[in-house]
Amino acid sequence: MLRSEEVRVVRADKGAVLVLPADRFAHDLRDGDAEPVRVALDRDGLVSSRDGQRCAPTVGDVLDVDDGHAVLLHERRTALVRDSAGATSREQALAANVDVVLIVEHLDPDPDLGRVERMLTLAWRSGAQPVVVLTKADLVPDPEGMAADVAAVALAVDVHTVSVPAGTGLDGLRTLLRPGVTLVVVGPSGAGKSTLVNALAGREVMDTGGQRNDGRGRHTTTHRQLVPLAGGAMLIDTPGIRGVGLVADAAALDTTFADVAELAELCRFADCHHAGDAGCAIQEALATGELTERRFDSWRRLAKEAAYQARRSDARLAAEERDRWKRITKEYQRGLRGPGHPRS
Numbered sequence: 414m415l416r417s418e419e420v421r422v423v424r425a426d427k428g429a430v431l432v433l434p435a436d437r438f439a440h441d442l443r444d445g446d447a448e449p450v451r452v453a454l455d456r457d458g459l460v461s462s463r464d465g466q467r468c469a470p471t472v473g474d475v476l477d478v479d480d481g482h483a484v485l486l487h488e489r490r491t492a493l494v495r496d497s498a499g500a501t502s503r504e505q506a507l508a509a510n511v512d513v514v515l516i517v518e519h520l521d522p523d524p525d526l527g528r529v530e531r532m533l534t535l536a537w538r539s540g541a542q543p544v545v546v547l548t549k550a551d552l553v554p555d556p557e558g559m560a561a562d563v564a565a566v567a568l569a570v571d572v573h574t575v576s577v578p579a580g581t582g583l584d585g586l587r588t589l590l591r592p593g594v595t596l597v598v599v600g601p602s603g604a605g606k607s608t609l610v611n612a613l614a615g616r617e618v619m620d621t622g623g624q625r626n627d628g629r630g631r632h633t634t635t636h637r638q639l640v641p642l643a644g645g646a647m648l649i650d651t652p653g654i655r656g657v658g659l660v661a662d663a664a665a666l667d668t669t670f671a672d673v674a675e676l677a678e679l680c681r682f683a684d685c686h687h688a689g690d691a692g693c694a695i696q697e698a699l700a701t702g703e704l705t706e707r708r709f710d711s712w713r714r715l716a717k718e719a720a721y722q723a724r725r726s727d728a729r730l731a732a733e734e735r736d737r738w739k740r741i742t743k744e745y746q747r748g749l750r751g752p753g754h755p756r757s
């Protein structure tokens with residue numbers, strides 16, 4: 414019998430995951446292309462964690478495997494989650510045990526500030542450190558000026574400007590690739606995430622948006638994948654996540670919008686609606702231009718969405734809890750009747 418082994422998920426599919434031995438990630442890797450191994454999950458595609466929950470493993474998860482089967486999901490240090498459309502599970506983990514979230518946004522077309530704010534909120538909520546990466550600097554005349562505009566909405570976050578074809582800005586990112594550190598790239602399709610992963614890996618690990626030889630459209634990333642880098646860091650590539658449902662977290666919103674949160678503290682009334690109420694610090698800041706309408710709208714939209722998600726999630730949680738008790742009482746009554754008793 415094989416002893417139980419600790420592994421890291423490099424790719425999660427329905428019913429199975431691809432893994433590499435976890436100790437492989439602890440070393441300075443030189444080969445960079447050890448073959449991941451397929452590990453089976455149970456029939457529901459789930460694996461148990463120490464607290465008795467059963468959960469679908471995601472890329473970056475650490476598992477114990479025994480004889481080719483996943484037997485235990487380790488507690489997630491951090492998790493990038495989005496609101497799932499599913500009726501039962503409230504959140505879907507996009508990546509686990511990540512240290513740095515690289516928020517990748519293109520400079521051409523113009524960066525979408527609202528999207529950066531949304532991704533920042535997602536990142537702060539994950540427990541990992543966000544870093545903004547602005548790509549395609551070679552396509553615009555004033556990348557640094559544009560970066561300053563983005564930095565103005567990415568408070569207390571490093572903003573890097575890169576061009577992969579020109580090879581600029583990559584050294585700054587390489588300082589983040591310390592051994593044992595896990596990074597994930599997020600951002601819209603076409604932003605240059607896979608191109609960046611390949612540039613940092615120094616080899617073509619991921620397909621990028623170039624035209625395919627067979628004329629069947631463009632290569633795009635369709636799955637999330639963890640790429641071990643030669644220096645011992647790990648980089649997770651993701652497909653463009655469209656309309657990521659924001660998982661409610663007031664603290665994450667307050668971090669992303671620390672300027673707005675600070676102003677709200679100054680409003681005369683604690684329950685100020687910031688809509689014409691007397692002594693509203695936010696309305697005053699809008700009037701002086703200290704706060705832009707765009708940022709205020711963005712904050713309001715995300716706060717509303719987060720509140721909606723929280724309510725929905727509470728309702729789902731309550732329904733799940735009811736089901737659980739129904740099941741437990743049924744089992745209990747069955748137990749009272751005891752084995753071998755006829756079912757009446």
Ligand SMILES: Nc1nc2c(ncn2[C@@H]2O[C@H](COP(=O)(O)OP(=O)(O)O)[C@@H](O)[C@H]2O)c(=O)[nH]1
Pocket residue numbers: 548549550551552575576577578600601602603604605606607608609620621622623632633634653
């Ligand atoms: N000019 C320029 N093009 C880039 C850069 N980075 C990526 N691209 C191009 O943008 C397209 C989309 O890149 P890809 O990495 O597939 O984007 P993804 O969907 O975010 O993974 C491809 O055609 C890349 O060649 C860059 O820094 N400069």
Ligand SMILES: [Mg+2]
Pocket residue numbers: 606607608619620621622633634651652653
């Ligand atoms: Mg891609």
Ligand SMILES: [Zn+2]
Pocket residue numbers: 677680685686687688690692693694695696
């Ligand atoms: Zn107010």
